[in-house]
Amino acid sequence: MRTYKQVFSELAELKQAALIPFFVIGDPDFDTSFAIIKTAIDAGADILELGIPFSDPIADGPTIQKADIRSLRSGMNVAKALEFIRLLRDYKDIPIGLLMYYNLIYQYGTEKFFSDFHQAGVNSVLVADLSIDDAGEITQPAVSAGLDTVFMVTPNTDTERMKLIASKTTGFIYTVSLLGVTGSREKLSDAVEELVGKLKKLTSVPICVGFGISTAEHAATIASAGADGVIIGSKIVALIENNLANPKKILAEISTFLSNVKKTIAPQ
């Protein structure tokens, strides 16, 4: 199973940032979602960030909220998500990070959740509503299961706390580019370059940036600021929402968009 470490060190040699698309598993339904994510892999994704839909996603803006609702309505659940990941791993050995809300893990049973999903092919589980202060509730079971840890840093995280977060992170730091929820934005946050620079000085843990990254230019700016990866979610999830009646168009548009980003963040 390919690890984050392998991917980041290979890309570092190429002086290239990782392309990390985010999708909600099962959006808009199991089969279409599977085809979409295969397309993203073929378009050059280095790592996948996937969400299991939750009824109350408080860290997400309207685009991901609607994706959660589409997925839940199509019958997605934790057991099916597990199967989804197994199938995806059969298609390609690519690192997969889950990004989700704590209650689903808590109800499944934390240890069992981590162990089952690691076996299915997941490399890390980022819990959107669990801060480093309560990391004790998940770190031990995650490490025992063989998972890497991923935590978030935001523009208002202070330096001491950044150091603490870095010390508990083995996968990558999910760096939130702005104060706010997920969603595509026209302009890249002013805070992001400085934030990446600061983190790179503080730690050798890979730094990936997400929230609001909506164009190839945004991605290029972040990559040249020194980030190890670029996470793109709402922008491509919106391509699903906008073409629900035409799945072929979803695949074509996502393929074009991600290929273009990949080209832009690769060295010229």
Next chain:
Amino acid sequence: MKYRGRFGDYGGFYVPEVLIPVLEELEGAFYRFYEDERFVTELAQLSKDYAGRPSPLYYAKRFSEYVGFKVYLKREDLLHGGAHKVNNTLGQGLLAKYMGKTKLIAETGAGQHGLATAMIGALFGMETKIFMGVTDIERQSVNVHKMKLCGAEVIPIEGGTGTLKDAINEALRYWTAHVTDTFYLFGSACGPHPYPTIVKHFQTCIGEETRQQCLEQIGKLPDMIVACVGGGSNAIGIFSAFLDDKDVKLIGVEAGGRSLASGKHAATLVAGRVGILHGAKSYLLQDKEGQVHDTESVSAGLDYPAVGPEHCLLKDTGRAKYVAAEDAEVLDAFELLSKSEGILPALESAHALAYLCRQKGKLSPDTIAVVNLSGRGDKDVSIVEKRRSVSREA
């Protein structure tokens, strides 16, 4: 964060990283000011002159005759704004002012907390936004108008069932993006730490007054305290002063909605399972996987799938007992208090009265029960009328 904000294993602060520094700032400010002499004096003055505290403890003679034991009403319904909510909004609003925040946001279900926040926004000259589900806007239109008259902007939320849970989701999202100048004035004793502690603190005046009034007016403590529980702020406010009085039974009444068996209710402590929502670990109405259930209740203020963490602990330790009252018996209780005392209770508070109606003939005539009449029912008149005409047609 200085404290863990736990009640047993319940509570905590399960929020995205971006909110941690903000909650930390709030926690720091609360502990800096809540015993500060200037803050305490200013709050006491406003509680008296603006809100109308202390509220009376009233012996409801004719209602008592009906149920067959003595019922006293703690008249929070007489406060400015028509509910206990003003105790909390004055306290938190003042805290916002001391922190130098210039904007207020709040969620609301029945509109009582939204109105109480809008009032305080006007009082302190702060720009105020109220997040409210579309279902609640429709069924509580009078409060929506009042909020607007106080200068607040009411933001309709369409997600989910368009009720309190969805309004909180959206208020949290908005806050995440506006943390620098905006104070989130949370309405109930739930949500992430430090809110359960802050809201309880500003609502303890209900319990402290009630305890003193019982001793002065009755000469002893009551046998039971009954309060409705949605998030649980009015209940924890009145319970708090009696926690050490082991002979005083504490009873929280949740929304039984259509019926517990139908699954269409909001009786979190009675029928829920422990989970995590809106920043806290608490009992939660959810499916097997942990997706949060939509709730249903005739009262918008109780229509919420989680509950304050301290109530969870009080349930587990057995110090308080939690029951549910169904919509139909709540409507009966609403009418009974109106007819027997000329007091229209909020449908929320009518849940507590419905529990007492159920005890008719079962308790000794000497029994003394105090009900926290947490709000007045003017806002509910059209709902009651509508429900009654529907049931007559059926």
